[in-house]
Amino acid sequence: MKTTMWMSGILLMALGGCSTHTPDLLPTPKLSLPPSKTDVNQSGLEDPFCCMLPQDIGVKLPEFGPKVNDLDRFEQSLVPYVEQNGVDRDNLLEVQTAFDARYYAPWSYGAPPEKRENASWPLRAFRGGYGSNLRPVPPSWFEEISNQSNFDAYGTLNQKAVTLRWMDIRALPTDKPLYKNPEKAGDGYPFDLLQNSSVNYNEPIFVSHTTKDGAWSYIFTNNASGWVKSDGISIVDNQTITSIQKSDKVFIIEDNFPMRDAKNRFIAYTRIGMILPLEREEGDNYLVKTYDQNNIVTVVTIPKHSAHLGASKINKKDLITIGNQLLKNTYGWGGMYGERDCSSMIRDMFAPFGIWLPRNSAAQSRKGEVISFAKFSNDEKLAAIKSKGVPFETIIYLKGHVLLYIGTYQDNVLVMHNFWGVRTVDNEGNTGRHIIGRAVISTLELGAELDNYDPTMKLLNRVESMNIFTHAPLKLTRNAKAASTKKQL
Known part of the structure; x- marks a missing residue:
């Protein structure tokens, strides 16, 4: 399996913040940014960041921005919500019995589980964009990366290994970022298009091949694939x-x-x-x-x-312990800086319960019993969540973002999610973000009271489905459409 990204939907992803699946080919951008304006800030210096030490700049840094009502109104701890809506399960659920097989899947491979053409998608997808200096990346850079990627050697090593540290998994063998358009909200930082996922310390992996210089290795984990640094892995033998x-x-x-x-x-x-x-x-x-x-x-x-x-039964104590740890996380696109995004937070939260979830939001939304919100009004969506959702076992999905349903509180549908920012639009139609940038507990109308809030991008407007990942998928009747996997209420 690989984690990839919809390039054409990057604005939607930025609002929620999860790596998603295979991108459209990225067109070569117009390789120009407007001339930079003279930077005069609180220090009174022009362009003070050119060559001075930080302690000599003397810039007054901002502290806190406008408050967001949901984050003040609802306690940012799982304690009250677990106590009211959580359960202590008597038995392990059926989905917990297959955890080991999914987790150790890379060690069962004899060859890469994907075709070379699929694994090498970034070489075709990325032909332009902006680098860490916010300037256009030259074609020669992509040519060199393509040559180093060495996909002629794909599937020649086929080695089983463990990781020696926590690592980023990159779409191309480089630490350098690639941004679509730094001038547009959702197309610049932190949305590095080359950040595919991350991998834990001492996690089982499968190694396909290395770059020509040997510095990077192309790996498969149990949920993603891509490039990691070769000095961060160790080949293991069958006895180990x-x-x-x-x-x-x-x-x-x-x-x-x-x-x-x-x-x-x-x-x-x-x-x-x-x-x-x-x-x-x-x-x-x-x-x-x-x-x-x-x-x-x-x-x-x-x-x-x-x-x-061992894997734990779902219980209130562990839900609180684990959930409150995750609520300390700041936002990390694709796992950057050792942080989590929306889907990795949910995935990690349920690993200690022996529940394996896919890495990206779209795949998570298909796990278990899926209930579609197609043609539902917002009131109907809320009613469906309240009547059918199972607190702490239900994912709510919109394109590019997943949220964990934690039950109702004071008659509000509440969710826990790691979220980048609330979409805004000014009087001239320019879009932006009010940055949240962390794991929060909120309603599906987070930020609606903010100035320049874009009501068309309200979370509740955009949710498409929910899925109870601890339930078995619904079986289709003979009359059901073969392509349909979603239940209408």
Whole structure:
């Protein structure tokens, strides 16, 4: 599977903020930006960022912008919503039984699971755009990247490996960003078109091939594919794979706890969604096995308050613990800077419960029982969510964005989502964003009270469906259309 992006829908993606699927070919932009204006700011200097040290600039930085009503009105903690709407499940759900097979899928591959033509889509999709200096990227750069990508060697290594650190997965083998148009809201920062996804520390992967210089490797995880730095992976043998898969699993439920080895040396930070094989238990700690670049086991310590042994039944305590950790996240397009976007937040939240979800928003929206909102009014959408939605087990979907339904509160439909910004439009028709930039709890009318709010882009107007991912997909009757997978209420 690969995570990709709809280039033509980038404005919609920016509003919600999830990597989505295969882009249209990106046209070569008009390679010009308007002449830059003289930069005179609070320091009184012209263009002060040219060659001065930050401490010499003396610019007064802004602090807080306008408040957003939802974020003040509703407590930004899961406690009241879980207490009112959450449940303690008595048994593991059917979807939890297949987690191991999905998680370790890359180690079952004998060859890349995608055709070369599909894997190499970025070489055709990207022929223009803007770089980190906000200037047009020259054609020669794309030619060199295409040559380095070495797709003639696709599927020649076919090696099983683990990652040695958390890493970005890139659409092209480079750290450099590519933006569609930095002048337009939703087409510039943070929406680096080359940020495909990310991969956890010590996660199972499959390696197809490397760049010609060997610096980058093309990999498949259980949910995405793309380029990572070669020094961040270690090839593992079948004996190691068997040992890992037979071990009991430790599921991480706390971000950013430092894991240390027997000599108290820092190894890595924990991250919700990470799964590690158990070596043994010692008092209040789990000792787990990790692997270095030489395929040698390093045992690290994780306190039991940061993890649990085996997949957990859905329960209120863990929903609060994990959810409140994720509500601390700022927004990270495609997982940039170690943060999460909308779909990766939901995916990671349910990994400790042994529920495997796809990486991108469109694929997540098709998981489980899907209920379409086609031709529904906004009132009908809200009524359907209230009557059919299962709190903490239902995804609400609109193009480019997914939200977790957390139930009703004071008769409001509430959702938890990691969100970039509220769409705005001024009197002259210029679009912009009021940046939220973090995980929040809100209604589906987030930001409606803001100046220049664009009512056509209200979340509630744009939601297309909801899906209860813990339910089995609906079976079609003989009279149902073969292509339809969505139920009308």
